[in-house]
Amino acid sequence: MQHDDVIWSIINTSFCQYKSQTKTQKFCRNEYNLTGLCTRNACPLANSQYATVREEEGIVYLYMKTVERAAFPAKMWEKVKLSRNFEKAMQQINENLLYWPGFIKQKCKQRLVKITQYLIRMRKLRLKRQKKLVPLQKKVERRERKREEKALIAARIDNHIEKELLERLKKGTYGDIYNFSQKA
Numbered sequence: 001m002q003h004d005d006v007i008w009s010i011i012n013t014s015f016c017q018y019k020s021q022t023k024t025q026k027f028c029r030n031e032y033n034l035t036g037l038c039t040r041n042a043c044p045l046a047n048s049q050y051a052t053v054r055e056e057e058g059i060v061y062l063y064m065k066t067v068e069r070a071a072f073p074a075k076m077w078e079k080v081k082l083s084r085n086f087e088k089a090m091q092q093i094n095e096n097l098l099y100w101p102g103f104i105k106q107k108c109k110q111r112l113v114k115i116t117q118y119l120i121r122m123r124k125l126r127l128k129r130q131k132k133l134v135p136l137q138k139k140v141e142r143r144e145r146k147r148e149e150k151a152l153i154a155a156r157i158d159n160h161i162e163k164e165l166l167e168r169l170k171k172g173t174y175g176d177i178y179n180f181s182q183k184a
Contacts, residue, residue: 008046012038016045032063032077034107041103051097051104053082053111058122060089060115062096062108086116 011019018030019038026038032052035042044050048067053060062080069076080096082089089112097105168174 004046004048008040008043011043011046012040018045032065034104034111042107049100049104051100051108053093053108053115055115055119058119060084060112060119062093064096082112086112089116 016028016038018028018033020027020029021038027036028038028043030044031054032044032050033042034044034052040046044052044065048065048070050065052063054063055061060082062082064078064080065076066078069078080092082092090109093105093108093112097108
């Protein structure tokens with residue numbers, strides 16, 4: 001048997017793995033927490049009857065925890081896939097959480113609204129054409145720049161040698177070694 005008040009008194013006063021405290025508020029990092037705040041109503045550990053709405057890879061699920069499942073931690077959360085249609089999803093929440101506390105029903109609905117809104121925004125952003133960001137590899141860029149500089153220096157030397165040879169050829173330094181036609 002699970003005693004919610006005893007669990008909450010221990011979690012609240014002493015250590016909780018998921019609690020993170022600031023100067024003004026306590027936050028809960030548990031993935032099943034409805035509000036993100038560390039309070040008695042919103043704590044998934046200290047409530048034997050608890051429900052939350054979560055999104056996994058674009059699909060929204062309603063997770064429900066009941067007292068009967070407390071003996072089996074691996075099967076503690078019942079997972080119900082919610083419809084993509086917002087009204088049908090709200091109706092599914094109402095049907096599944098019919099006799100549950102009003103706080104949990106209200107927060108589940110709020111969370112569904114929030115999740116559906118950000119899923120819609122994600123779909124819109126995916127449909128828009130976005131500029132593809134290409135990372136610059138500084139090392140490769142630097143190496144290529146050095147190679148280009150060396151190639152330019154080598155090209156200047158080649159041009160200089162070619163001009164020097166042409167000048168010597170015109171002066172007649174080599175004599176009759178080369179037989180070039182004068183028309184060319």
